[in-house]
Amino acid sequence: xxxxxxxxxxxxxxxxxxxxxxxxxxxxxxxxxxxxxxxxxxxxxxxxxxxxxxxxxxxxxxxxxxxxxxxxxxxxxxxxxxxxxxxxxxxxxxxxxxxxxxxxxxxxxxxxxxxxxxxxxxxxxxxxxxxxxxxxxxxxxxxxxxxxxxxxxxxxxxxxxxxxxxxxxxx
Numbered sequence: 001x002x003x004x005x006x007x008x009x010x011x012x013x014x015x016x017x018x019x020x021x022x023x024x025x026x027x028x029x030x031x032x033x034x035x036x037x038x039x040x041x042x043x044x045x046x047x048x049x050x051x052x053x054x055x056x057x058x059x060x061x062x063x064x065x066x067x068x069x070x071x072x073x074x075x076x077x078x079x080x081x082x083x084x085x086x087x088x089x090x091x092x093x094x095x096x097x098x099x100x101x102x103x104x105x106x107x108x109x110x111x112x113x114x115x116x117x118x119x120x121x122x123x124x125x126x127x128x129x130x131x132x133x134x135x136x137x138x139x140x141x142x143x144x145x146x147x148x149x150x151x152x153x154x155x156x157x158x159x160x161x162x163x164x165x166x167x168x169x170x171x
Contacts, residue, residue, distance in 0.1 A: 034116065035083040037094065040109040042077070042144075043070045045102050050095040051081050054160075056088035056169075064095065076108060083114060089168055091160040096136065097147055100154040106144040110158075112168075119167045129164035133157050 037051055050064035068081050083089075092112070096105065110126035112119040121129060132145070135156040139146040147156040160168075 037081045038111045039079045042106040047099045052093040054091040096156045130158040
């Protein structure tokens with residue numbers, strides 16, 4: 001019995017250390033190369049964000065470049081999503097939710113750190129660089145964004161516009 005308890009404790013300690021190491025590596029990789037999207041938001045329910053990158057003369061790929069889990073919180077949280085270095089990054093798409101029961105989200109900031117540039121979207125300035133699809137609408141009573149189910153489809157996303165493209169491709 002003592003051996004079993006000892007093995008369980010050792011396994012538990014190793015598992016915790018591996019999770020911490022993964023999280024530390026994850027954060028280090030985001031900050032080390034300096035290419036990431038930073039979103040400050042309030043999500044009432046657990047969810048997942050995905051970022052898709054588009055290179056010059058390309059379409060968005062079917063698979064996300066990077067996805068991150070978002071855990072429910074009534075407080076503003078900062079979510080950092082690493083971006084790979086593209087020779088010709090031209091635009092971004094951010095899928096804001098995969099959880100159809102997520103109805104209202106507060107987004108304060110979307111800032112892009114890429115190739116030594118900082119495209120600051122704080123205090124809703126990000127709306128200069130992104131447009132929303134029909135699954136996202138502004139809710140003046142909530143003072144935030146409402147996610148809509150349209151024709152039994154749920155796909156709230158924001159797409160970079162020409163102003164973002166211009167900032168990303170500027171030398």
